[in-house]
Each structure stands twice: as C-alpha cells, then as structure tokens.
Amino acid sequence: MTTDRTPGPADDPFGAPDVERLVGDIDLDPYLGRTDAHAGAALADPVPTDAGTPPLLTLRDLATDPRFPELFARALRAAGPDFRELFPRDATPVLREFSRALAYALEATEQAAGDTAKVEEVVDFARHLGADHRKLELTRRHHDTFGEALVGTLRHLAGPGWDDRLETTLRTAYAVLSAALREGEAAATGPAxxxxxxxxxxxxxxxxxxxxxxxxxxxxxxxxxxxxxxxxxxxxxxxxxxxxxxxxxxxxxxxxxxxxxxxxxxxxxxxxxxxxxxxxxxxxxGHLDVDRTEPFRDVLMVAGGTGIAPLRCLLVDMMRFGDNPRVHLFYGARHPGDLYDLPTLVDLASTAPWLTIQPVSEADEDPWWAGARRELPRTLHRRQTGTLVDAVTGWGSWADRQVLLSGSPEMLRATVKGMVAAGTPRENILYDRP
Ligand SMILES: Cc1cc2nc3c(=O)[nH]c(=O)nc-3n(C[C@H](O)[C@H](O)[C@H](O)COP(=O)(O)OP(=O)(O)OC[C@H]3O[C@@H](n4cnc5c(N)ncnc54)[C@H](O)[C@@H]3O)c2cc1C
CATH class of the missing domain: 2.40.30.10 (Translation factors)
Incomplete structure (x- = not known):
C-alpha cells in the first residue's frame, strides 16, 4: 500500500531554502531563449534623474548604481553564448571594474568641457584598456552587442527618467570609447x-x-x-x-x-x-624596474610573500651585468618557513657582492600545523621578527634609494604609508598598483 502525501521539507535532503538557492544560481536564459534581460521587469525604485544635470553625469550616476554590475551581467548573459564564455561565472567583480572605468570616462569628459587635450586623455585611457583587452579577442560584433546591453541596462536603471538626450549622449560616448578601444587593440604588437x-x-x-x-x-x-x-x-x-x-x-x-x-x-x-x-x-x-642611469643610485627592494617573484626576476637579470647598483632586499613573510625563496636568493647573493638580504618574519617560529620545514639558509643579516614596514623603517628613511615594492595590497599600503612617514620621498617609491 502506498501513502499519497505531499513531500515536505523533511523529505528534501538539502532543505527547501538550499534548493531554491541552487536553482536560483542556475542561468536559465540559454534554455528559455531570453534575449532581452530587462524586458517587462521595471525596477521598483529607478535611479532618480534630473533634467538639470548634464547627461554625462546622469549616465555616470546610473553606471555607478550598486545594482549596475548584476543587471549588466544579466544583460550580457542574455546577449548570447559568446558573452557567457567571455565572463567568469560570477561576472560582477569584472563589471564593477568596468563601471568604475566608465564612470571615470564620463565624468572626465564632462569636466573637460570641450578642452581637446583633456578629452584626448580619456581617449588614451580607452586605447590603453583596448591594448589589454586584446587578450579577449573581441570582434566588432562583441563591441556592438556590449554597447546595446549597456544602453539597455542604463535605460532600465533610469526607468521613466530615461529620455532621448540620455540615449543619444550614451550612444555617442560609447561610439567614441569603443572606437578608441579597438584602436588600442589594433595598435598593440606581438601575439594577443x-x-x-x-x-x-x-x-x-x-x-x-x-x-x-x-x-x-x-x-x-x-x-x-x-x-x-x-x-x-x-x-x-x-x-x-x-x-x-x-x-x-x-x-x-x-x-x-x-x-x-x-x-x-x-x-x-x-x-x-x-x-x-x-x-x-x-x-x-607594469613599471617595476631598476634605474641603471649612471652614476647608479642604490636600490632598496621590499618583497612580501610571493611578491618576491618580480624582484627576483630583476635580480637574476642584473646578474648579466659586471657592475650594478647596491641592492638591499627585505624579504618578509608571516612565518620563518614561509620564506620559501630564500635558498635561491642566497645562491644569487653568493656570486653578487652588490646584493644583501634581510629576511623578516612576523612570527618567530613556525606553527605546529605547518609540518616539517626546510632549514633556512644562513644570510649575512639575521632574520628579524616583526612586520616588513617596521623592519624597513627601523633602519632609517632610505631617502637616497630607489625603492621597489612588491606584495599584497595590504603590504603595499602599509609599507608606502610607513616609509613616507619615516621620510622616504613618495616619488622614490615604485610599485605596480593592485
Ligand atoms: C601587478 C600584480 C602582480 C601580481 N603578481 C602576483 C604573483 O606573482 N603571484 C601571486 O600569487 N599573486 C600575484 N598578484 C595577485 C593576483 O593577481 C591575484 O590578485 C591573487 O592571486 C588573488 O586572486 P584571486 O582570484 O584568488 O582572488 P580574488 O577573488 O580576486 O580576491 C579575493 C580577495 O582577496 C584580496 N586579494 C587580492 N589579491 C590579494 C593578494 N595578493 N594578497 C592578499 N589579498 C588579496 C582581494 O582584495 C579580495 O578581497 C599580482 C597582482 C598584481 C596587481
């Protein structure tokens, strides 16, 4: 005998809310043949627009609305399979970066107030982005579809506040920017x-x-x-x-x-x-480089964790030269055993009289869970315990050095701040922005 009963949450091994989350996470657009992601779904609270505000600034406000990345991601997914392959599963972080870049371009164009040199700066910025986007191998059709999805998303965000003035301004601005992006893509050399x-x-x-x-x-x-x-x-x-x-x-x-x-x-x-x-x-x-202009200016390098990679690359390259500026390298990590590249650095230093290494670790000992660690090689300077910024600034201001930094965003922030406070001229400090 079977009992006819409606299954309840207790029958569901995931629990009802989890199932909803699971289904909600699946992109159904490809199966439902949806092409206009925003059709028929007006926003309950559109971004307020004001006819007195310059259209470029209204467009900037629309593009920086917190809902923009998610809505734009949906529009791009609906635009076709190509876009689903171009973007990661969660495209919102990338589209948040796009929103910042677009906001900069719109605002800077408004502030340029027709000054050609300032407008050219914005166009140059787009060309630079285009050179980087070459890796995505975008076609003209991608650019056009992206533009349509952008117009559709900002229109959706503005709701009844959208008008011809905003549409024409956005289409014109996008045409100029996408032409500059394509110019940048075309001008770059070497394989994409x-x-x-x-x-x-x-x-x-x-x-x-x-x-x-x-x-x-x-x-x-x-x-x-x-x-x-x-x-x-x-x-x-x-x-x-x-x-x-x-x-x-x-x-x-x-x-x-x-x-x-x-x-x-x-x-x-x-x-x-x-x-x-x-x-x-x-x-x-990237811009990290040792200035070899003679007479040489000595170098201070500060590396946190895997931030050692580009600095070690520079050191290996310097080995080609008979004569080099003196380099003092602070190499830091959380635990002593995390200074994994020290053996290679010590090998380099053994034939490079211009190189000295100062290991630094925040903790004095490795934690028990780290397991067996390789014995650290001996360096001229004993390992110091503390943060990199304290170790570096503890030696003085390094005001006469060219300073190269590489590490996590937090390490860069703390080191620049600490060194400038200790007297290192800001313009002497070189690093690639996170
Ligand atoms: C110029 C440059 C060169 C880089 N070179 C290297 C390299 O040689 N080796 C390497 O391992 N990484 C390097 N990175 C960092 C790398 O690009 C990624 O950002 C990092 O691997 C995290 O990516 P993710 O997708 O795992 O984290 P995401 O999903 O992008 O970020 C997750 C979280 O971690 C934070 N975060 C991002 N990067 C770091 C970081 N490095 N340390 C601590 N928190 C972080 C983010 O702010 C975010 O909150 C470099 C970054 C830049 C800008």
Whole structure:
C-alpha cells in the first residue's frame, strides 16, 4: 500500500531554502531563449534623474548604481553564448571594474568641457584598456552587442527618467570609447595570447605553488613586469602574475602563486595545478624596474610573500651585468618557513657582492600545523621578527634609494604609508598598483 502525501521539507535532503538557492544560481536564459534581460521587469525604485544635470553625469550616476554590475551581467548573459564564455561565472567583480572605468570616462569628459587635450586623455585611457583587452579577442560584433546591453541596462536603471538626450549622449560616448578601444587593440604588437604548458610544480609551503611552464612561443617581457594569465582552474578568470625568471628563448617561465583566502583563482590554482596543464598568457605590463642611469643610485627592494617573484626576476637579470647598483632586499613573510625563496636568493647573493638580504618574519617560529620545514639558509643579516614596514623603517628613511615594492595590497599600503612617514620621498617609491 502506498501513502499519497505531499513531500515536505523533511523529505528534501538539502532543505527547501538550499534548493531554491541552487536553482536560483542556475542561468536559465540559454534554455528559455531570453534575449532581452530587462524586458517587462521595471525596477521598483529607478535611479532618480534630473533634467538639470548634464547627461554625462546622469549616465555616470546610473553606471555607478550598486545594482549596475548584476543587471549588466544579466544583460550580457542574455546577449548570447559568446558573452557567457567571455565572463567568469560570477561576472560582477569584472563589471564593477568596468563601471568604475566608465564612470571615470564620463565624468572626465564632462569636466573637460570641450578642452581637446583633456578629452584626448580619456581617449588614451580607452586605447590603453583596448591594448589589454586584446587578450579577449573581441570582434566588432562583441563591441556592438556590449554597447546595446549597456544602453539597455542604463535605460532600465533610469526607468521613466530615461529620455532621448540620455540615449543619444550614451550612444555617442560609447561610439567614441569603443572606437578608441579597438584602436588600442589594433595598435598593440606581438601575439594577443600565448599558450603555455606546465612542466613542473613545486609546493614549498602549504599555500604556495611554484609553477614552471614552457610557452609555445617566446614572450618578450621586461624583468619586473607581470602578465595576464588565464588558467583552466576557474574559466574566464584572468589574473595578473609576475614571472620570477627573465624572458628567454627557450620559453621557460616561472610563477609563484599564493592561495589567497576566499580567492576566486588562487586557491583552485594552488590546489589543482599539475604537469601537463595548459595556460594562456597575455601581454606584459607594469613599471617595476631598476634605474641603471649612471652614476647608479642604490636600490632598496621590499618583497612580501610571493611578491618576491618580480624582484627576483630583476635580480637574476642584473646578474648579466659586471657592475650594478647596491641592492638591499627585505624579504618578509608571516612565518620563518614561509620564506620559501630564500635558498635561491642566497645562491644569487653568493656570486653578487652588490646584493644583501634581510629576511623578516612576523612570527618567530613556525606553527605546529605547518609540518616539517626546510632549514633556512644562513644570510649575512639575521632574520628579524616583526612586520616588513617596521623592519624597513627601523633602519632609517632610505631617502637616497630607489625603492621597489612588491606584495599584497595590504603590504603595499602599509609599507608606502610607513616609509613616507619615516621620510622616504613618495616619488622614490615604485610599485605596480593592485
Ligand atoms: C601587478 C600584480 C602582480 C601580481 N603578481 C602576483 C604573483 O606573482 N603571484 C601571486 O600569487 N599573486 C600575484 N598578484 C595577485 C593576483 O593577481 C591575484 O590578485 C591573487 O592571486 C588573488 O586572486 P584571486 O582570484 O584568488 O582572488 P580574488 O577573488 O580576486 O580576491 C579575493 C580577495 O582577496 C584580496 N586579494 C587580492 N589579491 C590579494 C593578494 N595578493 N594578497 C592578499 N589579498 C588579496 C582581494 O582584495 C579580495 O578581497 C599580482 C597582482 C598584481 C596587481
């Protein structure tokens, strides 16, 4: 005998709210043939618009509304399968960056008040972005579809406040910006993307992977630069990584990646990377460099964690020269055993009389859970305990040095702030912005 009863939440192994969340998370648009993501669903509280505000500023306010990234992501998903492949599963962080860039362009154009040189600065900014976007291999159709989705999303956000004036201004501004993006894409040289195969993986600590790859063709980057990297561990997520060895004809390249807690890419990468995996690398960028203008100015390098990679790359490159500025390197991490690159650095220093290394760790000892650690090699200066910024500023202002920094956003923020307070001229400090 069967009992006819309606299943209740107790029959559901996930519990009802979890099932709803699960279904809500699935992008159904492709199966439902939806093309206009915003059709028929007016916003309950559209962004207020005012006919007295210049249209470029109204558009900026619409593009910076907190709902914009999510709504725009929906519009792009509806625009076609190409866009679903171009963006990560959660496209909102990328579209939040786009919203900031668009807001800058709209506001700066308004403030330029017709001054051609200032408008040209905005166009140059778009060209620069275009050179970076080359890695996405966008077609004219992508640009047009993106523009239509943008117009649709801002119109949706404005609701009844949308008018011809806003539509014409947005279409004109987008036409100028997308033409500049395409110019930037076309002007960049070298391959847009280069494939690379992982040939070796080392895991010197629980949260760091040292990944060695061979690229299909040589990538000509300057030591200290970083590359945009696309990996198989989180589809469509590009991140910046800094090679730890200079560019070479054999195409050998090495990256050091730290598992950032809650990070989209770094955790899956550190846990999953293995020999044979294929990565995609794109256009080198960045400004970290040693100024070799004579007479040499001595160098202070400060590296936190995997931030050592671009600085070690610069040091390896310096080994080519008979004569070098003196370099003092502070290399810091949380625990002593996290100073995983110290053996290589000590090897370099053994044949580089111009290089001295100061290891720093926040804790004096490794935690029990870190397991067995390699013995740290001896350095001229004993390891100091404390934060990098305290160790660096404890030695003085370093006002006569060129200063190169590399590390996490927090480490960069704290070090710049502390060094400037200690008397280092701000303009002497070089680092690539997070
Ligand atoms: C110029 C440049 C060069 C870089 N080179 C390297 C490199 O050689 N090796 C490397 O491991 N990483 C490097 N990074 C950082 C890297 O690009 C990613 O930001 C990092 O791996 C986190 O990505 P994610 O997707 O895991 O985290 P996300 O999902 O992007 O971010 C998750 C959270 O972590 C924070 N976060 C982002 N980056 C860091 C970080 N480095 N430390 C602490 N918190 C962070 C974010 O603010 C956010 O709150 C570089 C970054 C820049 C800007």
């Amino acid at each position: 993307r280069v494939g690379a195969t992982v040939v070796e993986v080392d895991r010197p600590t629980r949260d760091v992977a040292v990944v060695r790859l061979i690229t299909d063709v040589m990538i000509d980057y300057h030591p200290g630069q970083y590359l945009s990297v696309l990996t198989p561990y989180t589809p469509a997520v590009w991140r910046r990584l800094s090679p730890a060895v200079p560019s070479n004809p054999a195409g050998q390249i090495e990256f050091h990646v730290r598992d950032v807690p809650e990070g989209t890419l770094s955790g899956p990468l550190v846990r999953s990377v293995s020999v044979g995996d294929r990565w995609v690398l794109a256009r080198p960028l």
